[in-house]
Structures are given as structure tokens and as C-alpha cells.
Amino acid sequence: MRNARLLSGTALAVAAAGVLAAPAPASAAPAGGLEVQPSTVTPGSTVTVRTTACGSGGTATGDASAVGAGTFTLAPGARPEDVAGRFEVPPSAQPGTYEIVAKCSGSGGAAVRNKQVAGDLVVTITSTAAAVEQPRPHPRGHVKTGVGGALGPDPVQTAAGVAALAVAAAGGTWLLHRRARGDRI
Incomplete structure (x- = not known):
């Protein structure tokens, strides 16, 4: 009998702790913050903000002077x-x-009047959505730098240049080979 009372008392204590530790229902949460959409933008973008904190039929004055946009009206x-x-x-x-x-x-009573809510806006230089929608074009054609290419339009000059490089390479190889054998030049 004593064990039965102990077990039922423990079960009652666990149940009570569960009720006390349970999260508050959503309706008990204070009325909203400030929803900023989109929350990440590039300069020049239009941003929409909304809140339920001002009650039914209320109005608000928004302040975006932190980003340089000044004040605006919420209706x-x-x-x-x-x-x-x-x-x-x-x-x-x-x-x-x-x-x-x-x-x-505006309307909504004294509890709502002068209530202040805030939200964050992130400003970036590049928009990932814009980069995905419009890929950057790749350069095409020749770059005119004023420096000529290795192959000119005259095949005779090209052949002469290749022959001069071949003679220089052969001569350099012959001199290195003689030096490695110890021959004096």
C-alpha cells in the first residue's frame, strides 16, 4: 500500500511538472513584432513592413532612417x-x-497607442536572385592590346622566326654538351 501511494505521488509530481514546464499557448504570446519583407535587399529596393501589434483598425508611423529612408506610414x-x-x-x-x-x-486603446515594434533589414551589394536570373555574359573576340601575336600574317617571317629559334636551341644544346664533357671552347 505504501508503494502504491509513493508511485501515485511520483506520477502526480511528474504530471504537474509537465504542465508547469509546458510552453505557453500561441494566443498568450504578445501581439507580433515587425515583419520586414524581403528581409535582405540591395540598395534601391522597395521593402514592405507589417505588424499585428497595433490592433484592429490601428495605424503606425514607421522609421527607416537608420538605412536612410526616413519615415513612412503603416495603414x-x-x-x-x-x-x-x-x-x-x-x-x-x-x-x-x-x-x-x-x-x-490611432485607434486601439491606450495599451496599443505608442507601442513600438522593430525588425531587421539586411542590405547587401549583390543579390543572389539577380545573379541566378541573369548570368553574366562571357567576353568574345580578340583583345586589342597593341602587342602583336606570335604568329604574324606573313608566313615567310613566321618561318624565319621558327628557324632562328631552332638554330639557337641547337647551338645552346651543343655548347652545354661540350661543357659537360669538359671540352674547352
Whole structure:
């Protein structure tokens, strides 16, 4: 009987620990952050931001001055609980990670008004999507550097040059062979 109580007490303690350690349901999580799409861009790109943090019918003021784009407005989006807005990354933007901020305003009550959410935007110099879509062309044709090639247009001059190189190579080989045998020149 004592073992049965001990086992049932242990089972009850394990079950209680499981309930306490269980993650909170999704509905208990605070209303959203700032979604930045696309999150990685090149200078000159248009970026869309949205959040559910401002409540149904709310509005927000976005701040992208970290990347040099200034402020922009977020208005109710396609879904009633969303506010969304757009801004353009300036062509002069430098590569790096920038924080984009939105501050709620308008309706939604005092708890939502002045609420601030943030998201990250990564600016790169090259776009992997652009590189895949349009491969770079390979150079074709001759390069005009002002330096002539080994084979000129005159076959007589080419033959004379080849003959001169052959005589020089044969003479050099003969001299090295004599030197190796110890013959004096």
C-alpha cells in the first residue's frame, strides 16, 4: 500500500511538472513584432513592413532612417488586424543590418497607442536572385592590346622566326654538351 501511494505521488509530481514546464499557448504570446519583407535587399529596393501589434483598425508611423529612408506610414492592411507600409532603400545605402521601427498610433486603446515594434533589414551589394536570373555574359573576340601575336600574317617571317629559334636551341644544346664533357671552347 505504501508503494502504491509513493508511485501515485511520483506520477502526480511528474504530471504537474509537465504542465508547469509546458510552453505557453500561441494566443498568450504578445501581439507580433515587425515583419520586414524581403528581409535582405540591395540598395534601391522597395521593402514592405507589417505588424499585428497595433490592433484592429490601428495605424503606425514607421522609421527607416537608420538605412536612410526616413519615415513612412503603416495603414490597415488586407487583414483587419494588420497594418502595413512600404519604403524604398536609398541607392546610397551601405551594406549592413539596420533596425526598422514602427510606433503604433490611432485607434486601439491606450495599451496599443505608442507601442513600438522593430525588425531587421539586411542590405547587401549583390543579390543572389539577380545573379541566378541573369548570368553574366562571357567576353568574345580578340583583345586589342597593341602587342602583336606570335604568329604574324606573313608566313615567310613566321618561318624565319621558327628557324632562328631552332638554330639557337641547337647551338645552346651543343655548347652545354661540350661543357659537360669538359671540352674547352
